[in-house]
Amino acid sequence: MSDARAILSRLRRGEVPSVEDLRWFAEGLADGRVSDAQAGAFAMGVCRGDLGAEGRTALTLAMRDSGEVMGWGLDGPVVDKHSTGGVGDCVSLVLAPALAACGAYVPMISGRGLGHTGGTLDKLEAIPGVSTQIPQDVLPQIVAKAGCVIAGASARIAPADKRLYVVRDVTGTVESLDLITASILSKKLAEAPQALVLDVKLGSGAFMKTEGEARALAQALVETANAAGCKASALITDMSQPLASALGNAVEVDAAMRVLTGGEAGPLADLTAALGGQLLADAGLAPDAEAGAEQIRRVIAEGLAAERCGRMIAAQGGPTGFVDNWVRYLPEADVMHEVTARDEGFVTAIDGEALGLAVVALGGGRQVEHDVINPAVGLSGVIRLGAKVGRGTPLAMIHAAREDAARGAAQAVRAAITIGPKPAPLPALVRERITR
Numbered sequence: 001m002s003d004a005r006a007i008l009s010r011l012r013r014g015e016v017p018s019v020e021d022l023r024w025f026a027e028g029l030a031d032g033r034v035s036d037a038q039a040g041a042f043a044m045g046v047c048r049g050d051l052g053a054e055g056r057t058a059l060t061l062a063m064r065d066s067g068e069v070m071g072w073g074l075d076g077p078v079v080d081k082h083s084t085g086g087v088g089d090c091v092s093l094v095l096a097p098a099l100a101a102c103g104a105y106v107p108m109i110s111g112r113g114l115g116h117t118g119g120t121l122d123k124l125e126a127i128p129g130v131s132t133q134i135p136q137d138v139l140p141q142i143v144a145k146a147g148c149v150i151a152g153a154s155a156r157i158a159p160a161d162k163r164l165y166v167v168r169d170v171t172g173t174v175e176s177l178d179l180i181t182a183s184i185l186s187k188k189l190a191e192a193p194q195a196l197v198l199d200v201k202l203g204s205g206a207f208m209k210t211e212g213e214a215r216a217l218a219q220a221l222v223e224t225a226n227a228a229g230c231k232a233s234a235l236i237t238d239m240s241q242p243l244a245s246a247l248g249n250a251v252e253v254d255a256a257m258r259v260l261t262g263g264e265a266g267p268l269a270d271l272t273a274a275l276g277g278q279l280l281a282d283a284g285l286a287p288d289a290e291a292g293a294e295q296i297r298r299v300i301a302e303g304l305a306a307e308r309c310g311r312m313i314a315a316q317g318g319p320t321g322f323v324d325n326w327v328r329y330l331p332e333a334d335v336m337h338e339v340t341a342r343d344e345g346f347v348t349a350i351d352g353e354a355l356g357l358a359v360v361a362l363g364g365g366r367q368v369e370h371d372v373i374n375p376a377v378g379l380s381g382v383i384r385l386g387a388k389v390g391r392g393t394p395l396a397m398i399h400a401a402r403e404d405a406a407r408g409a410a411q412a413v414r415a416a417i418t419i420g421p422k423p424a425p426l427p428a429l430v431r432e433r434i435t436r
Helices: 004-012 019-031 036-048 052-064 091-101 120-124 139-146 159-171 177-189 211-227 250-262 267-282 289-301 304-315 352-364 403-416
Strands: 079-083 106-110 148-152 195-202 231-238 335-340 345-350 378-380 394-400 417-420 430-434
Touching: 004 019, 004 036, 019 036, 019 052, 019 159, 036 159, 036 177, 052 159, 052 177, 052 211, 079 091, 079 106, 079 177, 079 267, 091 106, 091 120, 091 148, 091 250, 091 267, 091 289, 091 304, 106 120, 106 139, 120 148, 120 250, 139 148, 139 304, 148 304, 159 177, 177 211, 195 211, 195 267, 211 231, 211 430, 231 267, 250 267, 250 304, 250 378, 267 289, 267 430, 289 304, 335 403, 352 378, 352 394, 352 403, 394 403, 403 417
Parallel strands: 079 195, 106 148, 195 231
Antiparallel strands: 231 430, 335 394, 345 417, 378 394
């Protein structure tokens, strides 16, 4: 028989808990048999040791099975995507409807902003009327009708992770490869997807700052998901600058709609095609990732992805005519302030984390859990790496609620953008692809 003290004793001795131990502990997290002190000791023990591939998979499955695992009964593959977080990353808003237009079903369970990174739920809720808190029995109806949905996880999805996540946050045990992997995948696998693509961000705007960290996480996620029976691939992608030229909620929805409705070119469109292409190949809807990427581009160019987006927004309570005239519906900031360069040269570095924190300071993110977000604030027209600038060249447009907030953001933007005498090499958008 397992119990918390015996499991913690084994961890303290450097032993990997058994599958039965990990299942018992996950169930105890979900039903309250495990105390906060014991949960903290467990997280610290995992941080100090290494569960290994088998232990990591066992913990992931135990946390998944601590709640409900969804069933769909649909006539096509169920797929999803997860990003480890970046700035200007509104891929989900484009990718979900594009995948639906290609014949996949996408029940995308997403999160809110964390630290300097934006959250997909917060972005979608910038659209008037849209609800992301959808009853679990209603989700299949929306997925069947629109082909996709973007919603928050219900309390019945991976409750062990919800409990452990809070404990990790206050005990300094967030940065554990085993715990990060189990946290991400326990929720995603509870959707019962047949294929999953993981976007592991690397660079100044990401949580992973080095190639070694990003590769280790990508490999752990792919290996664990595959061991759990879900075909998974990962792309390590560049976050040395914002993905879109906009940071904030309404401004990122605008950026996504420009790609969806007009086929606007750029990194956002390119990464959407790369991630979607890999996912279509893994789901058996394309012969390979390159052909899948072409399918994604085609359904966007033909307006099929935008039509799916409109269905999803309407099904989630938003305006029925949003796709036709989204600018009419999105909130606008009271203050617009252009930030211009004071030096001549080339943009050689952009501190994406600093830009993200500037948006948080404007009110576009949360500094404490219960902060209310202002969906209208943020940055748009953010200059790109390698751009040649002179004195007075626009660096970004600030969307603010007050003049003093705009001035503070202007200082932060200038400090985050490095201008040098020579252009620096531009990093590849997709750094590495891990398929097993």
